[in-house]
Amino acid sequence: MNQKGDIQVVGGIAEKVEGFYSTCKRKGLTGDQGVIIPKNNSRNLVLSDELNEAIEKGMFKIYQVERVEQALEILTDMSFDYIKKLAVDRLREFSKIKNDSK
Numbered sequence: 001m002n003q004k005g006d007i008q009v010v011g012g013i014a015e016k017v018e019g020f021y022s023t024c025k026r027k028g029l030t031g032d033q034g035v036i037i038p039k040n041n042s043r044n045l046v047l048s049d050e051l052n053e054a055i056e057k058g059m060f061k062i063y064q065v066e067r068v069e070q071a072l073e074i075l076t077d078m079s080f081d082y083i084k085k086l087a088v089d090r091l092r093e094f095s096k097i098k099n100d101s102k
Helices: 013-027 039-044 049-056 068-076 080-100
Strands: 034-038 061-065
Touching (some): 034 039, 061 068
Parallel strands (some): 034 061
């Protein structure tokens, strides 16, 4: 990710996805596991038949994102606007505590 929140391409993405899938498989696939990858990596992503089958059966997910906001929404199951609101509210609480202690 760059300083503006754009998700950048990473090397060895297929190996990284396959490695995480392998770990999830050993622990037991639940259908909740998956990975978040840069969307620009998806065109180069060649996966094993086994992993492709797990994806087709809904036992493993691959989320493709272009922005950090998209990744946060996937990870938290909240809209980015709501995440921002929570952050602003918390910062206001900290500011109030700081100002009240003067």
